[in-house]
Amino acid sequence: MPLDLAFSIEANDFVDPDRAYDLYWSGVITSKKAFICPGADCSAQVTCANLDKDVQNMKVVPHFRVIGAHSGGCGIPEEAPFKEVIEPAAPESRERQTVDQSIVDVFKLDRPDSYYEERKLDPGADVQVAKKLAKARKPYTPKLGEKGPSGPVYSVRSIVSRYIRYREDGSIEFRRLNILGQDVLYSSIFKCIWEQDLEDLPKYPVIYYGWAYVDRTKNDKAYRIKFKKSLKQGGENLVTSTFVSDSLIDSFKLKNLMAVRLSKVCKKPIPTAFVFLYGQPSVKVYNERNYATFELTNLDMIDVNYDCPLPSKYDK
Ligand SMILES: [Zn+2]
Known part of the structure; x- marks a missing residue:
């Protein structure tokens, strides 16, 4: 035991x-x-x-x-x-x-x-x-x-x-x-990001997960985590992402863990990670396009994995 x-x-x-x-x-x-x-x-x-x-x-x-x-x-x-x-x-x-x-x-x-x-x-x-x-x-x-x-x-x-x-x-x-x-x-805690309409999602934060691409933003001050699957609004697919800024990592007690994981993923030939995050998506407009984003206030609310850590039914 x-x-x-x-x-x-x-x-x-x-x-x-x-x-x-x-x-x-x-x-x-x-x-x-x-x-x-x-x-x-x-x-x-x-x-x-x-x-x-x-x-x-x-x-x-x-x-x-x-x-x-x-x-x-x-x-x-x-x-x-x-x-x-x-x-x-x-x-x-x-x-x-x-x-x-x-x-x-x-x-x-x-x-x-x-x-x-x-x-x-x-x-x-x-x-x-x-x-x-x-x-x-x-x-x-x-x-x-x-x-x-x-x-x-x-x-x-x-x-x-x-x-x-x-x-x-x-x-x-x-x-x-x-x-x-x-x-x-x-x-029943985890909810996959999989082409759901924003209207059909819970109106409160839950733990979302899915495969995502990880790269650096253009200004090189943050990691962009872009989910492979998109959320939707009406019939429109919204690119769904979250951002982890270097300053957020720096203020985090477990910055070593977060920095190691994100930089390792970025260096992979195909820079993908299996990501969990606690939050609620909102729609942002950028260059006249709509995006779904998750705002992170705290890095305890996100978990970045090299592979799917859960049983295979979650691995999609
Ligand atoms: Zn004992």
Whole structure:
């Protein structure tokens, strides 16, 4: 059973694999081995696999793996597999409610300032004491430190990553994501850009995806991401695109990840990427032509992949 959470010695906090990945690419975490079991008083070593990969897909997704032996009193090894946990014998019991709540992830459109904060442990500090203090800082998650809910989701990339992990562990049909107060099933989160009329699209932001060409704009100050398929208005095809400016990349904590991915795609013989973005298209007029564009305020709202990271039914 993979762990949902581990204690990061470098960040001095409990982290889920998504946050571990963010902290690695923002430079707070430097080693994939500097984690231990989240269980109280347990020192089993934990590795976060794929932390250093700029790729993620069905085979490469960041996840925790226990390397060392759990201590005697650690309850984590005996945890029941996910399916048994979410189908308890007494469906009306309080446990059931807890579990129901625990499988909704919350998508937050802004990260708290403390997200990338480092609370470096002094060399020689007692890790178990640090773990207790970290647990006390998070009163809102009573199950923290055991196998339990992960933290909120702050990026489209993490949603893709969780989709892959939940599909792997067989829990996808029970998982929901709460976006601006609305619960959506993980299995119905993504919407392909495929010649839909703007009138028929949701009147609120959702996660759109599709293959796109990536190149530099004429003034060389931004990347242009132009989807292969167009949205429509009336009978008219609208070129559908979004722009990622260099200044937006520069102000982004994970700029290394974003810069690596975009520049690698641009250098491919056919510079295409599989792109997800959270937003709502609007129509812009340029040189008397109509275009559909997505405005990005924050690079957490876009995920650029070298290939389709999802099952083949999405790869179109
Ligand atoms: Zn343990």
